[in-house]
Amino acid sequence: MAAMDPTLPIVKNLLLLDSEGKRIAVKYYTPEWSTVASQASFEKALWNKTSRTNARAEAEIIMFDNVVVVYKYIGDLMFYVTGSQDENELILYTVLQAFYESVTILLRQQVEKKTVLENLDLVLLAIDEIVDGGIIVETEPAMIASRVTMRGADGEQNAVPITEQTFSKALASAKEHLARSLLK
Incomplete structure (x- = not known):
């Protein structure tokens, strides 16, 4: 060392x-x-x-x-x-x-x-x-x-495949995506 x-x-x-x-x-x-x-x-x-x-x-x-x-x-x-x-x-x-x-x-x-x-x-x-x-x-x-949270400076989720995310992160990501689509 x-x-x-x-x-x-x-x-x-x-x-x-x-x-x-x-x-x-x-x-x-x-x-x-x-x-x-x-x-x-x-x-x-x-x-x-x-x-x-x-x-x-x-x-x-x-x-x-x-x-x-x-x-x-x-x-x-x-x-x-x-x-x-x-x-x-x-x-x-x-x-x-x-x-x-x-x-x-x-x-x-x-x-x-x-x-x-x-x-x-x-x-x-x-x-x-x-x-x-x-x-x-x-x-x-x-x-x-x-x-x-593997997010970029702009707050967007980086290109991490859903299979490599933990269940809780995948669920949170799906909730955020749904909320964004409902607010548009």
Whole structure:
């Protein structure tokens, strides 16, 4: 493996937990949490540390367990982004913004545990569009949402054959097409 540029910002993980600290969608990019047990332990400790703060209006930044944690609550969900202790907090904040704003766009402003669980595929795809292997690849929420839904800049569905779409996406596409044809 080639040596990575030391100036490149690296995300250690993206976490989406519910209001009780239970895992909804997580992605770890560094080896210190290589087991599910170590991940669960970190998530529980982090939730215990942050659950009593009020990070609803603005994101909060803390140093926890030798990592920088940027987090924010939306509804009954807690969004977290972590980086090494010498990582730039503004970059991590930008990733956090991209994370929850793209989820907000994808879920049509219905950001709550039930909706996230029903659309978990979209949330996980959004995470993959934001960070790849710990490297930040996209932070523009509208771009992330359009890539996840396979839509172009003009909002039209790209030429994806119906057989390659998930059932829910195919149904949504059919509903949108019907609605457009009825409104003409």
